[in-house]
Amino acid sequence: DAGVTQSPTHLIKTRGQQVTLRCSPKSGHDTVSWYQQALGQGPQFIFQYYEEEERQRGNFPDRFSGHQFPNYSSELNVNALLLGDSALYLCASSLSLAGGNYNEQFFGPGTRLTVL
């Protein structure tokens, strides 16, 4: 059973460019969340997708956008890249909340984005 996969592993871009990161959830999961982990910091919640809709968003500008496909995979897009966008971007998948129980998030290995 494949876990959460992300591509690419590493990416180097220059300021002002646009980037797309991809995530495939763990088998059976329907919810995808994205986190940004800057160097030396804890992950910060960007947004979560369920049923192809953005369900909740963290404190990130509109330059950060996402998409979820019918097969539950997801993309994170960042426009007009800034140096400060350099970080490890983590994708996590889970089942939708059911019966008020907490559903564990499973993390992928991340995509390391460097903006020069």
Add this chain to the structure above:
Amino acid sequence: AQSVTQLDSQVPVFEEAPVELRCNYSSSVSVYLFWYVQYPNQGLQLLLKYLSGSTLVKSINGFEAEFNKSQTSFHLRKPSVHISDTAEYFCAVSTYGGATNKLIFGTGTLLAVQP
């Protein structure tokens, strides 16, 4: 809003010594509590979680954490560490009954086990 504080950015310890990594949280509502571990150049792995019930939770590799509601703490302990425990440890919370299961993380503690 919720927040998580990990006061120790780095904890050096000798192999086979005990260790405690501290975590305090702030929340006006009930929360679930988690410890995640991140090995170099890898993603996050769930180490243990408190959802309800017994306030002492344990992992399969000897770590344990105790939920203390009055002190709003969820400290991580291990009685005897190994070199292989060297990693970054993150404490996190998620809101009970929230719209999503998003996680709010602390800034992490690097556990550096020395021979």
